[in-house]
Amino acid sequence: MKNNKCIFIVPYFGKLPNTFPLFLKSCEENPEFNWLILTDDTSEYNYPSNVKVIKKNFSEFKKDIQKHFDFKICLDSYQKLCDYKPVYGLLLEKLIARYEFWGYCDIDVIFGRISDFLTEDILSKNDKFFQMGHCTVFRNTHENNRLFMRKYKGALEYKKSFTTNKVTTFDEVYGDSIDIDDLFAFYSKKIYKRNVSFDIQPGVLGFQNANYDYNEKKYLYELHYWNKLCVWDNGQVKRIFVENNEIKTLNYMYVHLQDRKINWSVKCLDTDQWQIIPEFIKPIDLGKITPTKLKLMLKFNIDFNTLDYFCLRSLAKIKHLVVK
Template sequence: MKIILIIIYFGEWPVWFPAFLQSCKYNPDVDWLFFTDCPIPETQINNVNFIPFTIKEFNELASHKLDFPISLSAPYKVCDFRPCYGLVFEEYLANYDFWGHCDLDIIWGQIRTFITDNILLNYDIISARKHNLCGHFTLYRNTSFTNTLFREKPNYQAMLQSEQSFAFDETQMKPVVQRLEQQKRLKVYWPKFLLNFAHQISEAPSFLGEFKDRWYWERGKLYERGERNNRQDEIMYLHFMTWKKTLNKCSFDESNPSEAFYISYFQISNTQFTMEPIWVRLNYFLNYFLKKFIKVALSKKTIIRKIIPRKGIRKL
């Protein structure tokens, strides 16, 4: 059973992109297809392909395939179109049994360890979130029925044409999928979480270095490491959506990829944070709490401004 994951991405590649690509490389039985206006990486990976693409070209293609005008200006709105990818990009999907969509703020483990042939044979939609559709990983069987499932949602055209984001791929499509599952017109696999959410773990660092090289990737396998013992649980992927502003360092690039690395909220590195010099750890520690202090101070200032009129307190 062949799987392809589609990503539309505009702007600049994130700093962790080399780690993302390396984790894709070690999933040779899954393909990724990027539509992007970013520079195409010089290093070629067999199962990752790039198609130069602009938001204008997306508007033209989506308008043609959906048969109504699309004129997006904000890249984030593209996420609402994810359930439509099977129709919009149908020419690229002919050789695949399943297509899906995913995010870029992810490090992959072994996908096919968790998404087995038995699951693929018996289900039409597969989500990584328990009883929810998942923007960062949902698979659709490549059939005309599932590829046009979005049309089952009332007012779908108005939602897709609006500049407002409706979380169409998750919130809006969930009741559609639930209804069709109850009617036995669709088989859905979403019994459990197949991932780790980084934001479920405390982000507070420890000066002593205990903070959180909690996730470890090595040659395609991704582990969540126990804090007080050596137990490691293999996971399908890590989604670090709340770390985008703090994860600002990757110790390798596409031309010199690493075969193993640790993942924390501020870096992806070949070495554990506990092995960093003490002054480096102190710097991260101080920066973290300085940012927290500034955030709290600004928040209090905003509250005070709302309570006290700008012209000051009136004298009696």
């Protein structure tokens, strides 16, 4: 795959999350893909060659978006920015002209090997890939980049979304609201819908995968999740577990940390294998892991400060207390 195949556009304003260096390392391990970060964070980071940065503040970015519309847009918070993600292809059309595909993603993710999931065959057959706001990809065409502005059953859904400060999830499939996926389907565009992410459920101590059921319009939560260990292994995101006294593996395109406040060891930047456990990321030597050792790790490898925090928070809800 050529290194100008796909670019992810990621505006982020305010202080970048503490796991950002791990995000960058996972990007570096995907040289066929590129990222464009627009941010006002002036902190020093070791940006790999496939990640470019444009310094821009939130007010400037809002003005850039406003120029494309003849009505006053509502964009008064960082949270509302998610509704405008489908606009990025049009907004930065000249900058991304050489790419066949573009997308948007969150930065509270750690990527695995993207090309294992977005293969040449899959890319050649579809116009839109994935349905969640934390990672979506489009074929970069004049029509696709403007499709968000077309009518859906007679209504301009984008205008409804862009004229309210309420977050409408226009960028992803969720509930009954009309979104960019509905528009692509309405105009007979081919959509690749397979979920390839390990999307961690927020507010739960363990790493529970949350898959959205698009037919039922609700999340389906993984039942047996304490018996799996999430790892980053030489550029691949995996969950490993023991079955019939053998170590089994589940592969993902990325793990979505869902804004968790996670500490991590700086040694991860110089190693190729990490264990990603609730609230901590640190190096691991997977070559030394046996089924017996993995069972012990899964039983005891938990950050007890985090456990105390979750227990106190649960107690506060029960007793209607405020825990500072």
